[in-house]
Amino acid sequence: MRIPTPEESQRFVPPPPDAPTLREAMAFAGGAPELINCRLAMLGFTHGAVAEAATGKTLGALFWSHPGTVLLWVALVAVGTLVPVLGGVRDEAFGPLSPEAERLNGRAACVGFAALALLEWSTGRAFF
Numbered sequence: 758m759r760i761p762t763p764e765e766s767q768r769f770v771p772p773p774p775d776a777p778t779l780r781e782a783m784a785f786a787g788g789a790p791e792l793i794n795c796r797l798a799m800l801g802f803t804h805g806a807v808a809e810a811a812t813g814k815t816l817g818a819l820f821w822s823h824p825g826t827v828l829l830w831v832a833l834v835a836v837g838t839l840v841p842v843l844g845g846v847r848d849e850a851f852g853p854l855s856p857e858a859e860r861l862n863g864r865a866a867c868v869g870f871a872a873l874a875l876l877e878w879s880t881g882r883a884f885f
Contacts, residue, residue, distance in 0.1 A: 776845030795863020
């Protein structure tokens, strides 16, 4: 494997002509907001459930005990999702992992996370 020279590594490679702009990707009908929210819900639900089971704290208490860490993860997932979208990378299946499966699992995680937060808010105690 050849290592690029500093001049080669700083060369700008423009995105393909059909790549969306940030405004198009983040529009209401754009694909990025749903993808970002679904990925964050999958992380939030799974990590929230595990952390609740380990500590006995609610989602709100867990958030306020480490708000910087949570916001850092939100930023990393958002940027990590936007970079390929803005670069014109198309979703493709990878074995059993398909864009449709990710979307379905993400939507289920959105509903699960919202239900978990609402249940904990109404009862005042952790679910797990």
